[in-house]
Amino acid sequence: xxxxxxxxxxxxxxxxxxxxxxxxxxxxxxxxxHSAVVMGLLTAMEYLPTALFGLIIGSFFDRYSRKKMMxxxxxxxxxxxxxxxxxx
Numbered sequence: 682x683x684x685x686x687x688x689x690x691x692x693x694x695x696x697x698x699x700x701x702x703x704x705x706x707x708x709x710x711x712x713x714x715h716s717a718v719v720m721g722l723l724t725a726m727e728y729l730p731t732a733l734f735g736l737i738i739g740s741f742f743d744r745y746s747r748k749k750m751m752x753x754x755x756x757x758x759x760x761x762x763x764x765x766x767x768x769x
Contacts (some may be wrong), residue, residue: 688748695755703727 683691706727711720742750 691752695758
């Protein structure tokens with residue numbers, strides 16, 4: 682398998698995991714708080730960084746190597762997930 686295809690496959694698997702996360706976390710909050718408002722606010726907060734910083738981050742992706750930027754962002758995701766798991 683070519684390196685490019687491995688990278689694409691890894692990104693696809695990561696994206697699938699992100700979608701499961703995006704679906705599961707609001708449901709977890711709904712089951713714990715029994716409040717649709719809290720679930721809605723959490724869902725809105727998930728998309729707030731994209732709305733605020735999407736254009737700025739997009740210019741970085743256009744300027745620098747996409748592969749390096751993708752690997753850096755995925756690395757930050759992993760670090761954040763482990764940090765959150767450690768806190769709980």
